[in-house]
Amino acid sequence: MAAPDVLLVMGVSGSGKSTVGALLASELGWKFYDADDYHPEENRMKMQKGIPLNDEDRIPWLCKLHDILRRDVASGQHVVLACSALKKAYRDILIQGKDDAPLQCDQSGKGEKPVEVKLLVVHLTGSFDIISGRLLRRKDHFMPPELLQSQFDTLETPSAPENFIQINVDKNLSEIIATIMETLK
Numbered sequence: 498m499a500a501p502d503v504l505l506v507m508g509v510s511g512s513g514k515s516t517v518g519a520l521l522a523s524e525l526g527w528k529f530y531d532a533d534d535y536h537p538e539e540n541r542m543k544m545q546k547g548i549p550l551n552d553e554d555r556i557p558w559l560c561k562l563h564d565i566l567r568r569d570v571a572s573g574q575h576v577v578l579a580c581s582a583l584k585k586a587y588r589d590i591l592i593q594g595k596d597d598a599p600l601q602c603d604q605s606g607k608g609e610k611p612v613e614v615k616l617l618v619v620h621l622t623g624s625f626d627i628i629s630g631r632l633l634r635r636k637d638h639f640m641p642p643e644l645l646q647s648q649f650d651t652l653e654t655p656s657a658p659e660n661f662i663q664i665n666v667d668k669n670l671s672e673i674i675a676t677i678m679e680t681l682k
């Protein structure tokens with residue numbers, strides 16, 4: 498496959514995005530971003546209270562992430578991004594940005610040709626039971642396990658023409674990393 502600039506490790510909360518993304522970035526020597534670190538405080542508080550985010554909460558956050566990807570890619574930096582990116586429209590924003598008002602990505606590059614980020618989606622899939630079990634065991638994290646059902650309800654599984662692979666999280670971490678590395682060959 499044509500080498501991507503960015504690997505987007507996506508999936509519902511607890512699917513292993515942060516763990517797999519960090520390992521992958523270290524294996525590849527690519528920069529790693531965890532989208533959780535870019536949520537505004539209001540989003541984190543909302544989730545902490547057990548209220549799922551909506552489009553209005555997520556779009557500015559995705560735009561910020563697109564801007565980061567665009568700048569890194571323009572400077573030749575390869576990136577692994579761990580981000581829920583549950584809907585197709587969210588993944589489109591990560592790739593192309595969003596230019597319709599009122600929610601806009603950084604327009605500092607206005608007038609320049611829009612940069613489309615070459616991205617491979619790695620979708621971590623798994624059953625509700627396996628993932629909720631992991632969330633219940635995970636400590637010191639702001640995301641309450643009760644929000645998992647809403648994550649599954651919102652999820653739009655990637656499909657053609659998206660550039661994606663799907664990996665089941667019942668595999669162990671080394672198998673998951675090996676599968677992704679094999680895809681990149």
Ligand SMILES: Nc1ncnc2c1ncn2[C@@H]1O[C@H](COP(=O)(O)OP(=O)(O)O)[C@@H](O)[C@H]1O
Nearest residue numbers: 510511512513514515516631635666668669670
């Ligand atoms: N393939 C896996 N096998 C076993 N445990 C895993 C696997 N992937 C992730 N975990 C564990 O599951 C929990 C959720 O993973 P995490 O990376 O925080 O998910 P996310 O970033 O998608 O919310 C963590 O405690 C992590 O150590």
Ligand SMILES: O=C(O)[C@H](O)[C@@H](O)[C@H](O)[C@H](O)COP(=O)(O)O
Nearest residue numbers: 509510511533550555581582640
């Ligand atoms: O779009 C969203 O609703 C959030 O991004 C959500 O999907 C994400 O999962 C949280 O930030 C919790 O963090 P974890 O994914 O690490 O549980």
